[in-house]
Amino acid sequence: MRMRNKPWAKPVLDECPYFYDDPFRPNGAWQNCFAKRQPMHLELGCGKGTFIARLAAEHPEINYLAIDMKSVVLASAVKNIEQVFQEHGRSDRNVVLTAYDIERILNIMKEEDIVERIYINFCNPWPKSSYHKKRLTHTRQLQKYQTFLRPGGELHFKTDDDALFEDTLGYLKEAGFEVKYLTRDLHRSDYPSNIDTEHEVRFCEEGIPIKFLIAENLRVRTLDEIEWKKRD
Template sequence: MRIRRKPWARPELEACPFYTEHPAEYAGRWNEWFGNGKPIRVELGCGKGGFISQQAVNDPDNNYIGVDLIDAMLGLAKRNVERAYAEVGREPDNVRLVTLDIERLFLMFREGEDVIDRIYINFCNPWPRPKQHKKRLTHTRQLMTYRRFLKPGGEIWFKTDSDMLFDASLRYFAEAGFTQVYLTRDLHASGFTGSIPTEHERMFTEEGIPTKFVIMRRDELPGAETE
């Protein structure tokens, strides 16, 4: 997603109490920062925050961390979070925003710290060229990293417009020891109501492109007796 630079984003983020550009400092301490003992869910590539702001405000029983790389995106996400909570007269107490390259996500957690119970991956870059496949957020290599902090039985909720990425991801999930819980190739025609639309989802839906959606559960690795 292309986005213009937003000179206000960096200073606003630095002053924001629910934002950090040093997520490694919270490795092993996410529960402490939230201070409420609730389960934690992560959105990878949260973009402008349309999804996480609504998801978090609608679901006060869980905590949410939105991860992105780009200040302009996170600045808009911060404003969307503030707006969503102001509308219901609450403080954003169950949401955090983080600057981090997802390829370095392991920095956010201690080794073996399975503290996350759900990961959302919404409309990530399909990286179509074979040489780029390893960069896909659903690539087996990435999924193996997520296993390090996703609880056993924890889920990944993945949405995309791309059939090619979706089909490849189903293979990646199987290779990385994930079991399918739910799958649809047309989310909006499926009757599934538990998923808030993202900015990209709205755009692709207007273009008539169906949203492919799968819920995958972390199980044992193929061939592994116990982990």
């Protein structure tokens, strides 16, 4: 979906201390962008930030890096983060935002950027088979994430799209992940700690079941594989 121009977005981002307009600047040291070193989680395709805002506000013991393709949408994320943190009475911000093409994530995330968990919520399903490699859960993308997702780290994935969900199960197996939890109807499941996204609320109102899984990274990346994926 094409984003409309928002004249107010640039001033909001310019004034935001936790928005990094240059995603290359950390250069393998994203932990240094936070006030203190603690486990880091990553959201890919954070959109307007309603999910990451609540997650970060409720878990001050975790650092959260959130990435989206367009910086303009991150201005809305800043507003949502500020509102939620104010509601929780928190003045610190354990969130960092940046804009970049996630397909090329190894340009900005290095093996030193150790991530404990990755969230992918309602990514583009790219239904045409010729575009499947662009999916954020495709095997080649999952292998890139393994550069910085620690062995034993988790991938949390939500979608409304049946075909994407079923294909993702195959991608995970190919890449060396093991599914630890799975439901094809999240809101009727026993999963205890779900946080709705803006898309999720709309899909639920339309009666579309939300598919959800948690997968564990079982694979250790070798240095040769890491270098090869950087060139991919």
